[in-house]
Amino acid sequence: MIPGMTIPGTTDPTAAAGLLAGRRILVTGGSGGLGAGICGVLAREGARVAFTWHRDADGAARTAAACGPEALCIQADLRDPAAPGRVVEAVEAAFGGLDALVNNAAFSEAVPFILLDDAELDELMQLNLFAPMRLARAALRPMIRQKHGRIVNVSSFVGSRTLPGPVHYAASKGGLEGFTRSLAHEAGPYGVLVNAVAAGIFEGGLKHTIPAHHQARYLQACALGRFGRPEECGELVAWLCSDRNTYTQGAVIVQDGGTTG
């Protein structure tokens, strides 16, 4: 059997226990917003969830409670280049391996590009782009070893569309999408599927960094006429992390309720 695939027509052993039964999954930025929603769905689908958090201890406690007793809660400042390796090691040590990585942690603030100094550009890129790359590099070792793995990068619709938004944030997400496509080529032959979700505006996500009139314009253009809910992003991520996904590779799936499509 080709690693990472189930054969159509055969019985899916995970069906009763959940889409992700027994899968060991690391989610970054799990204490709130999209990350919390993703963790909740993954846990519901039977995954053993590890997640990172940085500042919001209360949010981390809520996510941990929602993910059940097996949840692994890791405080980490992912801007530190050494942190991603340590985080992956911790998950492997606790769970005995790693089946999927969800790069969700990101930062944004609505400051015009011309006012950003080098330190601010560097800080945002460290968290939004370099940390996912470092985490993926660390996670690929066990995934390649087991010839099976899933990496899902949470991007944004500003990463590949001409939209008003913080320039450095959009650049980091554009970079993340390029990273997703190329890594898919490099890791695909070893059973690792790499994809990205380009998220629109979600409740509890980075919505509060977007001025109200831009939010209103989004809603006007949105075919569904509403913001997304974090668990809706979680459903898509869960599928991409699962064995049901066998042929979606290097894709950047826009999930914005039909706003930019």
Add this chain to the structure above:
Amino acid sequence: MLPILPSRRDRDGAFLSYTRSICPDCRGLIDAHLVLKDGQVVMQKRCPQHGAFEVLVSSDAEYYLRSLTYTKPGTLPLAFSTPVVHGCPLDCGLCEDHLQHTCSPILEINDKCDLTCPVCIVRNQQRYQMPFEAFTRAVDGLVEKEGELPLLLLSGGEPTLHPQFFEFCDYVLRGPHQGRIKRLLVSTHGRRIAQSPGFAEKFKASGAYASLQFDTLKPGVYPKMRGVELLDMKLACIERIRELDIPTVLVPTLSKGDNDDEVGALIEFGVALPQVSSIVLQPMAHVGDGGDGYHRTPQGHRLTMPELHQLIEAQTGWLKADAFHPVPCSHPTCYTATYLFRLDDGRYKPLPDFVDIRQYLDAMANRAVMRTDESLERMLLDSITELWSATKVGEDASEVLASIKGFLKETFSSRNPLTPDQIERVTEARSKAVFIHAFMDAWDLDVTRLKKCCTHYVLDDGRLMPGCSYNNLYRQQDRRFFPEARPGGLVSIDG
């Protein structure tokens, strides 16, 4: 020898425009002319019974004419209350011809007050207390006509003396229209906040803003303007406001010769007090039981917009006259304002010093409170770009840029998630507004100004009355305050 013919004389001023006003003696509606005279603008009018009147409208004709060049379409309310039958100002309520919606509604909940201020613009009869049902009816009617409002001002009388005062606050801020009225202001002399710790704490908990009458920082002024020395009480009230962090609007009434030498000090005082979000300077209007008789010759005691701008510049040094611009939602002679932005070093800088004036005026159009919307965003982005790219930058440019950046990081950052309401509060904390609001009296009442009025009294019968129309023409027919009044007493003498 030829007979000597009488020579013709020129009029003493150049006609500018025609309007309608009222006779200061009988309040009858009469024609009026605005006339350019000696570099100023005056109103000239003639009552068939009481003769000719002239009153200063603007001490600077050039400023006056310039101020008329910027205008924006008014905003329609969701509903009007009265049809056009007789024409302005005889159909108030708002009539279908009124040119502006309600930005600043005033709801008088009583006419009882423990002061009898010589400058008071209302006519307290010391007997009316608005029943709760009438209050809810008035608020419901207001929301029905406006949908959402930036503020509502409770007034009186002294509204804090109403026994159901806090129930009223609850109804506005936490009742069925919760969130529709963004700020509840209470026009108060401050005595209960100053003298009753329990009341002050409840006031803070209510979420209302104190709109505090605050005329002077010197002893001896309150006895003349308010009938009794109040300075110690006012300063105690300020201390309580500081201790409890009560959001406050400072409202000095300015009377020429009494406290116009303090306008700079009053602005500095408000700017320095963190709880003060805005300062509303109100030049004395000779209307109401107090104001009517405050000066024997009211036409000689006018404090007009440009004169006040010059006084502010002279007395502060840093707040220049040209930082003030008419608020486009009302007539330029009624409201001018400037918004001050707090720099990171604690200094305040007028927004017009570093933003495009047209964008600034557009951003301020038809609203009473600054908010982070598209026009403000465009203005700030353009201002940032201009300041950043300028080859010759002023000494403050880098400080301004750093401060705007700090403000944006504070408001729209994923590290510091804020709700829209919290963003408004941060914006408010980062800025202060200085408004000048000139009410009209029977001397300078001008229906052109009335037609664009956005400060409206909220009546419990559903009508919204332009402030100066109500104070000068309708208040004495309001049966809440004058049960014996005959309705429909307004007349047009020459019409």
